[in-house]
């Protein structure tokens with residue numbers, strides 16, 4: 376007779392404790408992948424991409440590069456933000472876009488739902504793309520620490536390839552063909 380109540384209790388706890396399988400999630404994934412791209416990844420990458428440039432004009436060649444301590448310090452801030460955004464992309468449970476948000480170019484872009492399915496079906500591949508961007512950004516951090524504009528431009532190209540690699544797999548795979 377002793378077994379019955381305890382088995383009954385186990386049954387009860389199974390019934391009413393669906394969430395007891397593990398602790399509640401620690402992360403609050405209010406922002407979507409799209410939000411992170413638009414608010415964190417893109418503006419910080421753009422800052423880095425545009426920091427070193429050579430423009431040929433009628434008046435001659437204009438070289439743009441960080442010069443002062445503050446210029447380099449500001450670059451580092453943007454590199455840190457970009458680098459850490461790669462961790463934000465890996466937080467589990469994040470939506471690709473808010474429900475109802477559509478692709479801007481549905482003919483070449485996958486829908487957010489399809490992108491989410493692709494991510495969930497092979498999470499290791501998604502993580503690998505995030506790591507590739509992380510590691511590309513550490514190259515930028517080194518170039519900034521060395522205060523070397525040429526190295527910054529080269530690191531920018533590596534970052535750009537990391538963006539493209541992920542986009543070609545998840546965002547507009549049709550363009551790959």
Ligand code: HEC
Pocket residue numbers: 408409410412413416417420421464471472478487490501504505508534535537538539541542545546
């Ligand atoms: C780990 C994969 C991944 C990496 C790395 C990545 N992106 Fe994205 N990005 C996506 C996905 C998926 C979308 C499509 C989400 C959407 O907009 O619906 C996207 C969309 C975007 C968008 C459109 C945002 C919008 O408002 O629709 C921009 C801009 C963008 N990425 C810029 C970048 C840049 C710049 C980099 C590199 C510095 C980068 N991304 C690296 C996965 C990635």
